[in-house]
Amino acid sequence: MQTDLAIVGAGPAGLSAAIQAAACGLKVVLLDEQPVPGGQIYRNIEALAATRPAQLQWLGPDYIAGLTLLRRFRDCGIEYLPLAQVWQVGEDGRVYYRREGAVGIVHAQKVLIATGAMERPLPVPGWTLPGVMSCGAAQTLLKASGLAPEGRFVLAGCGPLLLLLAAQLIRAGRPPAALLETSYDLWGALPHLPGMLGLPAYLLKGLTLLREIRAAGVTFHRGVTSLKIKGPDRAREIEFESGGRSFKEAVDLVFLHQGVVPNGNLALSTDIRHQWNDLQKCFCPELDAWGRSSSDTVRVAGDAGSIVGAVGAAAMGEVAGLTAAADLGRIQYAELDHRSAAARRVLARHRAARPFLDRLYRPQQQWLAPTDPDTVICRCEEIRAGDVRRLVAAQNCPGPNQLKSFMRCGMGPCQGRLCGLTAVELIAETRGQTPAEIGYYRIRAPIKPITLGDMAALDVPSRHDAINT
Numbered sequence: 001m002q003t004d005l006a007i008v009g010a011g012p013a014g015l016s017a018a019i020q021a022a023a024c025g026l027k028v029v030l031l032d033e034q035p036v037p038g039g040q041i042y043r044n045i046e047a048l049a050a051t052r053p054a055q056l057q058w059l060g061p062d063y064i065a066g067l068t069l070l071r072r073f074r075d076c077g078i079e080y081l082p083l084a085q086v087w088q089v090g091e092d093g094r095v096y097y098r099r100e101g102a103v104g105i106v107h108a109q110k111v112l113i114a115t116g117a118m119e120r121p122l123p124v125p126g127w128t129l130p131g132v133m134s135c136g137a138a139q140t141l142l143k144a145s146g147l148a149p150e151g152r153f154v155l156a157g158c159g160p161l162l163l164l165l166a167a168q169l170i171r172a173g174r175p176p177a178a179l180l181e182t183s184y185d186l187w188g189a190l191p192h193l194p195g196m197l198g199l200p201a202y203l204l205k206g207l208t209l210l211r212e213i214r215a216a217g218v219t220f221h222r223g224v225t226s227l228k229i230k231g232p233d234r235a236r237e238i239e240f241e242s243g244g245r246s247f248k249e250a251v252d253l254v255f256l257h258q259g260v261v262p263n264g265n266l267a268l269s270t271d272i273r274h275q276w277n278d279l280q281k282c283f284c285p286e287l288d289a290w291g292r293s294s295s296d297t298v299r300v301a302g303d304a305g306s307i308v309g310a311v312g313a314a315a316m317g318e319v320a321g322l323t324a325a326a327d328l329g330r331i332q333y334a335e336l337d338h339r340s341a342a343a344r345r346v347l348a349r350h351r352a353a354r355p356f357l358d359r360l361y362r363p364q365q366q367w368l369a370p371t372d373p374d375t376v377i378c379r380c381e382e383i384r385a386g387d388v389r390r391l392v393a394a395q396n397c398p399g400p401n402q403l404k405s406f407m408r409c410g411m412g413p414c415q416g417r418l419c420g421l422t423a424v425e426l427i428a429e430t431r432g433q434t435p436a437e438i439g440y441y442r443i444r445a446p447i448k449p450i451t452l453g454d455m456a457a458l459d460v461p462s463r464h465d466a467i468n469t
Helices: 012-024 045-051 053-059 066-072 135-145 160-171 186-196 200-215 265-269 308-325 333-361 383-393 400-407 420-431 451-455 462-466
Strands: 004-009 028-031 079-080 086-089 094-099 103-115 117-119 133-135 153-158 178-180 219-221 225-230 237-242 245-250 252-258 260-262 274-277 280-286 299-302 376-377
Touching: 004 012, 004 308, 012 028, 012 066, 012 308, 045 053, 045 066, 053 135, 053 160, 066 308, 079 094, 086 265, 086 462, 103 308, 103 451, 117 135, 135 160, 135 200, 153 160, 160 178, 160 252, 186 333, 252 383, 260 280, 260 400, 299 308, 299 383, 308 333, 376 383, 376 420, 383 400, 400 420
Parallel strands: 004 028, 004 103, 028 079, 103 299, 133 252, 153 178, 153 252, 178 219
Antiparallel strands: 086 094, 094 103, 117 260, 225 237, 237 245, 274 280
């Protein structure tokens, strides 16, 4: 399949890029592993609006706003491949995917990676017990099936999603028993307040969520430390300290969250340059103002590039889609400047506001690099924080790739998505270096599970064939 632009990911950035690129006359193929477009932010919104419209009010106006974007996307006339798992992007623009039991290749002149964000893990003692989930998983169930947790449950961690999910569950009639906030640094965030004032609606939204949570009578603990989840067979109790006091709460479920980071394995596998973002505490691809990476073929937009939120991601996608059209000669660069001006202004405001939020909810070091030696950090291989610290000190292990050789950390099915940043922080702390100096895993294709049969079925010219022709 030949195309001008292949887009991976059908969230706000990917959808917006597709709309703009198609409007400029580009042939666009959008691949997404979900059955319907919308990404995590607008997950299942079309079906929810059609079958359970009353439940839209649980999720709030920011979610409902996605309907407009989805309608525009449905009308833009591009080729859309749902349930397509992209497992490799080549530097030559070939996008390899698996769909409906078969494999295929999209040959694109330009590739836009718009894979969005993923939750940063919060590895604490007991987080691998049954009954412990992420806040993102709880929100997915709410959006996809209208399911809300039953029994006594708590939300623990930090970040805007913690407050948003609490409010959504309150509207659904299932308020959490308590909110345990592990990181909140208002004084550290105040120097960044001027940038946040460009988006006063964000501040109002945060205050509204807090009022909603307090009005529902939800217990709110700030400055939580020494968080532990206990139970002989599943989560039964949560222990923590707050305000100099120790607490124990009986629980049926625990939902953890520690902000979001770029869902970067696909971008990392292409070998485009990445750099450490110390404010967001993660690695991000190096991009210019138009979404171009260090590769002439590969671009990145939305939260896959750095965390900018849904509206900022959509604006970033618009700019990237128009830029692809300009780079392929479908519009002039002067027209690119003109047509992208509004989106670039929106993006600039959201980027200016982001440092306030990043600093306000910046995870503390005790959560980034767990101090309890028995805390599991690599769930796939059951590797503990103490194992990593001891090995790094004893073997002078310089980085996460060497850690793979020593103890298989990061070699399980998740390919380091859950343990990667934690392993980097543990190595950096043990060696007395920065995460930027330590670096990240070298991610190699395939980044999604495929079989040898899938690979054998691919119609890819060999080097010998290329030489003979």
